[in-house]
Amino acid sequence: MKLGVSQSYLSMEWPLVKFLLWALLLFVQIHERIACIEDERMGLLELKAFLKSKTNRTEPLLPTWINDTKSECCSWEQVRCNTTTGHVIKLTLSNINQEQNYEDTWYINMSLFQPFKELRNLDLSNNRIAGWLGNEGM
Ligand SMILES: *[C@@H]1O[C@H](CO)[C@@H](O)[C@H](O)[C@H]1NC(C)=O
Numbered sequence: 001m002k003l004g005v006s007q008s009y010l011s012m013e014w015p016l017v018k019f020l021l022w023a024l025l026l027f028v029q030i031h032e033r034i035a036c037i038e039d040e041r042m043g044l045l046e047l048k049a050f051l052k053s054k055t056n057r058t059e060p061l062l063p064t065w066i067n068d069t070k071s072e073c074c075s076w077e078q079v080r081c082n083t084t085t086g087h088v089i090k091l092t093l094s095n096i097n098q099e100q101n102y103e104d105t106w107y108i109n110m111s112l113f114q115p116f117k118e119l120r121n122l123d124l125s126n127n128r129i130a131g132w133l134g135n136e137g138m
Pocket residue numbers: 042045046067
């Protein structure tokens with residue numbers, strides 16, 4: 001009798017357990033798919049700090065790029081990720097240095113882009129970049 005009760009209890013609970021497991025799996029999958037890569041998030045923040053040090057603009061630079069682990073870096077402005085892998089594939093960083101004096105040119109260190117394993121498309125036009133430092137990576 002006791003066994004019978006616990007069995008019917010179990011059979012009533014089982015669909016709920018299955019549903020919860022399914023929901024958890026779905027959540028993990030969705031979460032995994034959109035999550036940006038931590039190394040690339042840190043890389044973007046370092047890149048922002050570097051660009052900020054070089055630019056003379058008065059309005060905030062890349063305000064959505066914030067150092068918060070809950071912030072989804074694939075949805076930051078000017079960043080495009082591969083929706084399957086979550087890797088950054090495109091960075092559009094043109095025209096960030098427009099206000100600088102015409103003579104002021106600057107160099108960009110290649111190693112800043114090393115965290116981005118799948119970067120295919122990088123736009124740094126109209127920034128008066130005179131060249132690259134180092135040639136590791138590309
Ligand atoms: C981001 O925040 C973490 C913890 O607050 C800190 O250790 C790290 O140096 C910060 N990174 C940048 C690029 O600001």
